[in-house]
Amino acid sequence: xxxxxxxxxxxxxxxxxxxxxxxxxxxxxxxxxxxxxxxHKKLTVAANCRMCLVEVEKAPKPLPACATPVADxxxxxxxxxxALDAQKxxxxxxxxxxxxxxxxxxxxxxxELQDLAMGYGRDVSRYSEGKRVVKDKNIGPLVQxxxxxxIHCTRCVRFGDEIAGLRELxxxxxxxxxxxxxxxxxxxxxxxxxxVIDICPVGALTNKPFRYSARTWEMVQRPTIAPHDSVxxxxxxxxxxxxxxxxxxxxxEAVNEVWLADRDRYSCEGLQSPxxxxxxxxxxxxxxHEVDWEVALxxxxxxLQAVIDRDGxxxxxxLAAPWATLEELYLFQKWxxxxxxANIDHRLRQHDFRDxxxxxxxxxxxxxLVDLEHVDAALLVGAYPRKEQPLINHRLxxxxxxxxxxxxxxxxxxxQNFEFAETCVVAPSQMAQTLxxxxxxxxxxxxVAGDALRGLINNVSxxxxxxxxxxxxxxxxxxxVLLGVQAQAHxxxxxxxxxxxxxxxxxxxxxxxxxxxxxxxGAWLAGVLPQRGPLMGTTPGPGLDARAMFxxxxxxxxxxxLEPERDCWNGREVIRALTQAxxxxxxxxxxxxxxxxYADVILPLALYAETAGSYVNVEGRLQSxxxxxxxxxxxxxxxxxxxxxxxxxxxxxxxxxxxxxxxAELADAITSLRPGNHHWQLPGSLxxxxxxxxxxxxxxxxxxxxxxVRHAPALQQTxxxxxxxxxMHPDTAARLGLAAGAHVRLQNDGGSVELPLALxxxxxxxxxxxxxxxxxxxxxGGWFGNLEAGGR
Amino acid sequence: MSESxxxxxxxxxxxxxxDAWVAKYPPEQKRSAVLSALREVQxxxxxxxxxxxxxxxAGYLELPKIAVYEVATFYSMLETQPVARNxxxxxxxxxxxxxxxxxxxxxxxxxxxxxxxxxxxxxRIYLKKEEECLAACCGAPMMMVNxxxxxxxxxxxxxxxxxxxx
Ligand code: SF4
Ligand code: FES
Ligand code: FES
Numbered sequence: 036x037x038x039x040x041x042x043x044x045x046x047x048x049x050x051x052x053x054x055x056x057x058x059x060x061x062x063x064x065x066x067x068x069x070x071x072x073x074x075h076k077k078l079t080v081a082a083n084c085r086m087c088l089v090e091v092e093k094a095p096k097p098l099p100a101c102a103t104p105v106a107d108x109x110x111x112x113x114x115x116x117x118a119l120d121a122q123k124x125x126x127x128x129x130x131x132x133x134x135x136x137x138x139x140x141x142x143x144x145x146x147e148l149q150d151l152a153m154g155y156g157r158d159v160s161r162y163s164e165g166k167r168v169v170k171d172k173n174i175g176p177l178v179q180x181x182x183x184x185x186i187h188c189t190r191c192v193r194f195g196d197e198i199a200g201l202r203e204l205x206x207x208x209x210x211x212x213x214x215x216x217x218x219x220x221x222x223x224x225x226x227x228x229x230x231v232i233d234i235c236p237v238g239a240l241t242n243k244p245f246r247y248s249a250r251t252w253e254m255v256q257r258p259t260i261a262p263h264d265s266v267x268x269x270x271x272x273x274x275x276x277x278x279x280x281x282x283x284x285x286x287x288e289a290v291n292e293v294w295l296a297d298r299d300r301y302s303c304e305g306l307q308s309p310x311x312x313x314x315x316x317x318x319x320x321x322x323x324h325e326v327d328w329e330v331a332l333x334x335x336x337x338x339l340q341a342v343i344d345r346d347g348x349x350x351x352x353x354l355a356a357p358w359a360t361l362e363e364l365y366l367f368q369k370w371x372x373x374x375x376x377a378n379i380d381h382r383l384r385q386h387d388f389r390d391x392x393x394x395x396x397x398x399x400x401x402x403x404l405v406d407l408e409h410v411d412a413a414l415l416v417g418a419y420p421r422k423e424q425p426l427i428n429h430r431l432x433x434x435x436x437x438x439x440x441x442x443x444x445x446x447x448x449x450x451q452n453f454e455f456a457e458t459c460v461v462a463p464s465q466m467a468q469t470l471x472x473x474x475x476x477x478x479x480x481x482x483v484a485g486d487a488l489r490g491l492i493n494n495v496s497x498x499x500x501x502x503x504x505x506x507x508x509x510x511x512x513x514x515x516v517l518l519g520v521q522a523q524a525h526x527x528x529x530x531x532x533x534x535x536x537x538x539x540x541x542x543x544x545x546x547x548x549x550x551x552x553x554x555x556x557g558a559w560l561a562g563v564l565p566q567r568g569p570l571m572g573t574t575p576g577p578g579l580d581a582r583a584m585f586x587x588x589x590x591x592x593x594x595x596x597l598e599p600e601r602d603c604w605n606g607r608e609v610i611r612a613l614t615q616a617x618x619x620x621x622x623x624x625x626x627x628x629x630x631x632x633y634a635d636v637i638l639p640l641a642l643y644a645e646t647a648g649s650y651v652n653v654e655g656r657l658q659s660x661x662x663x664x665x666x667x668x669x670x671x672x673x674x675x676x677x678x679x680x681x682x683x684x685x686x687x688x689x690x691x692x693x694x695x696x697x698x699a700e701l702a703d704a705i706t707s708l709r710p711g712n713h714h715w716q717l718p719g720s721l722x723x724x725x726x727x728x729x730x731x732x733x734x735x736x737x738x739x740x741x742x743x744v745r746h747a748p749a750l751q752q753t754x755x756x757x758x759x760x761x762x763m764h765p766d767t768a769a770r771l772g773l774a775a776g777a778h779v780r781l782q783n784d785g786g787s788v789e790l791p792l793a794l795x796x797x798x799x800x801x802x803x804x805x806x807x808x809x810x811x812x813x814x815x816g817g818w819f820g821n822l823e824a825g826g827r
Numbered sequence: 828m829s830e831s832x833x834x835x836x837x838x839x840x841x842x843x844x845x846d847a848w849v850a851k852y853p854p855e856q857k858r859s860a861v862l863s864a865l866r867e868v869q870x871x872x873x874x875x876x877x878x879x880x881x882x883x884x885a886g887y888l889e890l891p892k893i894a895v896y897e898v899a900t901f902y903s904m905l906e907t908q909p910v911a912r913n914x915x916x917x918x919x920x921x922x923x924x925x926x927x928x929x930x931x932x933x934x935x936x937x938x939x940x941x942x943x944x945x946x947x948x949x950x951r952i953y954l955k956k957e958e959e960c961l962a963a964c965c966g967a968p969m970m971m972v973n974x975x976x977x978x979x980x981x982x983x984x985x986x987x988x989x990x991x992x993x
Contacts, residue, residue, distance in 0.1 A: 201891075202891035202893050202894060203891075203893060204893065205891075205893035205894065205896060205897045206897055207893075207896050207897050207900040207901070208900045208901065209900070209901045209902075209903075210959075212956070212957070217893060218892075218893060218896035218897075218900070219878055219892075219896070
């Protein structure tokens, strides 16, 4: 037995425990149930509810199991008369002020208080006094409050402090007047706010959009994988009849622990959007007609075949979303390659494809999610994980609280929920310079750079911040350099990649990528790329990438599960190319006016809860799921549609009976594939910015990421959506002669828009930040680049 | 109440006072000064705190706003609403309750046309919402008026004390 192990006895059974562990941890580990309200294994111990009282030999009074450290030889009784009496009394006290109206409470049936009252409560209350009533608070569109039900366990308060890193809820007042709330009316802004619903043991905090729409016992639980960010959180769908009513996290320590980001929890509302397409449609002479699948697929065949016969297969291009399933993505490219086209891509938001030849097998985190907790230093480049991959941010936050130096090179000092050691706030055009300066600082500090790198960093000016950043990375035993969503969309991505890679090499750090979407990794492995087939296979090509296929317009396009004008880097170009094409086949879940403009055939698509499939997360973890509900109307899972299309075109090896069969062609290889990320190509020179110009910065707001989340009403009421404003540093606005409340006219070669000004002093000077996906800004074209500005 | 948009600065005097308090604690324990800070701010603002003032304290001490609201609403010497000039606290804890504190409260409420937690229309009397045991049980029932204790109360005695207030 090791030194820090002790033996205790619980209800007569001896058990091993670690010194310093709390009793409740030991009983939990041994499946002995001790009732509790305030204790939560992921939060600090508050010991304020007293529900967990147990008898400990030689102790004069019962002791709270959650706050009693084990000691060698301790004898504990969790069900003795003394323990039970204590627990019953606590329950009676808790119920003094708690309403006894479970039938009208949304938590009824899944309430820890209700459950324990069944076990420990009395049949009849001994109190006839009035109960306290607490006014409900409006804390935003996601979490419903019913504060009269609160038992002051403070789990939600500790959650804000310790997990969300944002103290929004608190306990104000004292004694009987104590209330949990925000004090002032305030919307919770944490991207993890929905988790308070799960940790609240009573019906005080519940799921607002779900409210009063089903009882737990009416629903069945179906496991699935979160469809938005690249974490791949495990979760359960709660299904009543044919509807996904709500989503809750499923525990997986290695992935999401017990948490779930709000986007993954609430986007299920988008499944029931009135915009969901119900039937296949074809456009004939400018008119849309609903048709059956037979006709629609025949039309796809005839129209595409006509283009291929007339202009060649190279006139066909296909763009699939990185949130499609692995099976869909794989069949999509297999189908298009079968038709003879290599113009296939999924990188909707990338613009710089110069180094495609040397890119890694698939850009991934370079480490596991759990590893992130143990870094000593991390450099984020063009990344805002708090809003882009909230549970990756949670791991980094834990590292930071443990003393790690988390640093960033970003176009803004984004609001974070923990302290960054350093943040270089620079305009996009200066990001490469900044990384070069960090590399130069490393060389100053004795690192040995190769000739190519030395040539590149020769003339950059190095300041103290660069030196501090370099030093922190150099000193760390366990460091990582992470390229984020904004870096990957950057017009000089290849340069950023190379410099980040060089910095990682010089400091012995790992290089990783923070993928944007659920299948950002999977799409690479499925071969939805112009230069490579599935699993890095060689194929004829290279074809046109996601940028070139619109800059060099094709005669026909196939679009899979995206709204291209919003989802692509340059919506304006995309729309132009689509409008001039002879045939656009759209596999889409949602109807829209612009879709009807450019599409010729629309095939209604099932979404994540409606199809079997898999995602590969940012660590390369393959996670599969089954459909939980039927898709609406005649919508069908993408793999089925593509399979039938394969047959229509008489392509070989397209006889799949299930998603599993499709997956089988990839799965084994994916599970064993962990390639290095150390692949890049140093450019000959650094990009230079034109002085004095106004630079556009684009950021993807959390709840605008993809069509599903954009169709989820509650999420659309949060602050994390595209606002269509021109955000500028106050100094930049002043230089342009713009006052708060003004409208700004922004223009470039291709178009001009007018947007309301929003002042934001976290932004790099000389920049204007516009949120991605907002329809008002589509006319401006690409996500980055120079703009001219004027007032109105 | 909703989130305050206006952000205000603490006066130079208050900042000086807070700095003096902050200096008494270790640098990473700035939050220890929150109670004294709120007292100083309240003193300068006619005896009560506003959301904007609490936010300013939060900003100054680098605390989450809610952490300041918690303290301000917990302590009975801090007010978060405008109140009358004289603060009257009748103890209603067990000893005083057994000796008729509830009658005393009712008497004051009737006579001055207010309820617990309210101020009288003439701006003279503020009847504190609730006061826990003030450690004068042997003289129960008792009340505290502007920090002075009055014991063995009867309605007559209460009138005498309150009528004499400015
Ligand atoms: S709202 Fe729920 S979680 Fe928060 S203190 Fe009350 S009972 Fe506990
Ligand atoms: S669970 Fe132990 S005191 Fe609340
Ligand atoms: S109970 Fe009133 S002073 Fe103690």
